[in-house]
Amino acid sequence: MGIHIVVCIKQTPATSNIQIDPVTGTLKREGMAAAINPFDEYGIEEAVRIKERLPGTTVSVITMGPPQAEESLREAIARGADQAFHLTSRAFAGADTWATSYTLFKGIQKIMKEKGPVHLVICGKQTNDGDTGHVGPGIAAWLDWPNIAYVKKVESVDEKEIVVHRMMEDGVDVLEMDLPAVIAVVKEINEPRVAGLKGKMAAKKAVIPKWNEADIEADKKSIGLGGSPTIVSKSFNPPPRKGGVKIDGATAQDKAKALVDKLQEMKLI
């Protein structure tokens, strides 16, 4: 029977070394090679792995972006997705995460209207150019579906529910969630495959529908720059977080002693 998965991807600069325009405070995109956002590659791979273990599953891919973003959709098909949908219009340009998640939500609704129910939406945890991590949970809010972000493992999935491991700073949560739902995945979840020959041939032949704001019946006040409440006052690279101190020792007693010594040395106790 299988499920229908929609993976949301974005074409971003093909490097993690993003440059910020000092005048406008936004990203420099001109002259940068483009590729699928690295976190989205894990999303595509996980969807294809679910397809391999749950027969009858279909993987759709959607992106919002300029005409050249179609390359990233073909790349997703080469990596095993079945079909792709391209939301593209000048009216979508300049969208913040609110308008982006709204537009993708309308696109997913259109997919459901044309291709039948969607059971699972997969996003990368964030993009390498925006770094917000808002869009996945945002789509879930628009759809009014449950969502789990920071997913590092899909333990099981069927037509009714999904069990995932969520990566937390202090450990791992194992969570069960009814479908339909949204998950956002981290890079620890898998190692993406190299696109296969059959996939590459399929990608070359694929017909990818292009949808604009009218096709997806979007509220014009909620899309693009005009529909974006966010104002970027300043962008900067955050200073790297300092690592903690690891207390070594052969036994628990040794470690406890080392910890107490350290705290006394720092005059904290």
Add this chain to the structure above:
Amino acid sequence: MNYFLTEEQQAVVETAREIAEKKIKPVREKHDAEETFPWEIVEELKKADLFGVYFHSNYGGLGGAGFELVLVVEELSKACGGIALCLAATALGAFPIILFGTPEQKKRWLPDLASGKRLGAFAITEPEAGSDATATKCTAKKDGNFYVLNGVKNFCSNGESAEIYSIFATTDPKRGARGISCFVVEKGTPGFTFGKKETKMGIRASTTYELVFDNCRVPAANMLGKEGYGLFVAQATFDISRPGVAAQALGIGTGAMNEALAYAKVRRQFGQSVLSFPSSQHMVADMATSLEAARALLYSVTRAMDVDLKAAVDASEQSGKTVYEELKRVSSGRWTKYSGMVKLFCSDTSFWVSDSAIQLCGGIGYMRDFPVEKFLRDAKITQIYEGTNQIQRNEIGMMITKELAAKPA
């Protein structure tokens, strides 16, 4: 150099190259040091459909032939000639079935070999039968609808890892060369076990095993070709498989040169890049020229062979006759001379180029933690297996003599 690859062939090269760079390079040192089989790479090659490039589409393949196999093996071998062998040795095991399989036999085994679900292997060598296959001691005695195999085969590449084996055994020891027959034996057949695992100089990521047959009952339906025609099967297989060894050799040589160039460029002595010295540049000129000559020969021969091979494969799918029968119809002669030439030239070139690559690097090139010395160890086998280069010269010389004799004076 533009070799005018088709769009599909270009995709084959790019896919194999991506796997070589991203997946094989990070693990090649570990598999070489520990002599472990690269199952994780087998998975990558399966997902990328690379096992199927030389199979007909009726078996789930891409519909290519020898040239597509050559392209894959060359690219993988640029990273590691040992790891590339999981795919190349499968091809050697598959070719007897492709050439001599009946429609039923092809349906039984080719789909799994084309998908990589099961790996293939080929075993002709025995302790006393190397270049002289007529000295085969492993026997296959007919018993009703079965043949009972007894004896050992050794130095089997992909041994133990593979599940489908093309095995040569004598069905009539009195008839010598005309008494040998070829059988497909599947892993798990009672009486078929694995003996000694070899420890090798190079291609250490490839498992090499002794195969042991102890009253192993193989269905008569598993015989490839007719009884007593085993050496025809072996010779026809080698004619089309030797370009695969040549491709492995070419990839190894090219990989060695690439590593050496990258190092020689940044290594500074006497205040300048080592690569800027005329002595280095002359070495590099000889290496690059010979590799390109090897590539040009390999590609021309394989493409010419494929014209006949593809026509025969297509005809065989229509007629139900074997590819070998169709090959005899579409082609005027055997490919022995040219396939011997590519194997000989590419492997000899690979060995001395890998040697020069170490020399170009100096002391660091000799060290195990630098990736150059391994290429020389891997290159050596290509001068030995699928017929030593002395045997290649014998065959090439014999073919030339025959051609002369056939010409009117």
